[in-house]
Amino acid sequence: xxxxxxxxxxxxxxxxxxxxxxxxxxxxxxxxxxxxxxxxxxxxxxxxxxxxxxxxxxxxxxxxxxxxxxxxxxxxxxxxxxxxxxxxxxxxxxxxxxxxxxxxxxxxxxxxxxxxxxxxxxxxxxxxxxxxxxxx
Numbered sequence: 001x002x003x004x005x006x007x008x009x010x011x012x013x014x015x016x017x018x019x020x021x022x023x024x025x026x027x028x029x030x031x032x033x034x035x036x037x038x039x040x041x042x043x044x045x046x047x048x049x050x051x052x053x054x055x056x057x058x059x060x061x062x063x064x065x066x067x068x069x070x071x072x073x074x075x076x077x078x079x080x081x082x083x084x085x086x087x088x089x090x091x092x093x094x095x096x097x098x099x100x101x102x103x104x105x106x107x108x109x110x111x112x113x114x115x116x117x118x119x120x121x122x123x124x125x126x127x128x129x130x131x132x133x134x135x136x
Contacts, residue, residue: 015085021115022107023085029107030094048109052078078105 015023028035035041047053051074059071082104089099097103 015088016081018108018111018115019081019085022081022104022111023088025107025110026089026094026098026103027092030098044110047106048113050105050109050112051075052108053105078108081108 028037029041032038051071054071054075059068059075062068062071079101082101085104086099
């Protein structure tokens with residue numbers, strides 16, 4: 001019998017589609033070699049140059065006030081989205097390295113690349129995720 005996390009974990013319904021996809025990516029990576037996507041995950045970049053990943057040094061190097069503000073806002077927004085999903089990630093017992101903000105930023109960058117290149121932003125993504133990632 002398969003269990004759909006969307007039905008058993010109502011918190012997923014309160015997250016934005018982007019957050020659900022980011023969570024699903026981390027959830028699938030947590031499966032390790034048991035995931036059919038494991039070979040694909042091995043070829044993903046280890047970091048991304050997205051604003052949310054900027055540290056203080058990179059942010060200050062932007063020099064323009066508006067650019068600095070945008071980078072700080074991106075980090076604040078990413079932390080807020082991570083905190084919203086953290087309870088679910090902890091409840092599902094993801095490995096500690098996958099619970100970190102750094103892992104969330106990496107997964108967010110991966111999702112942005114996937115969304116930009118391959119998956120249109122539609123409500124159909126939730127059905128796709130439920131079918132392929134959230135059913136275990």
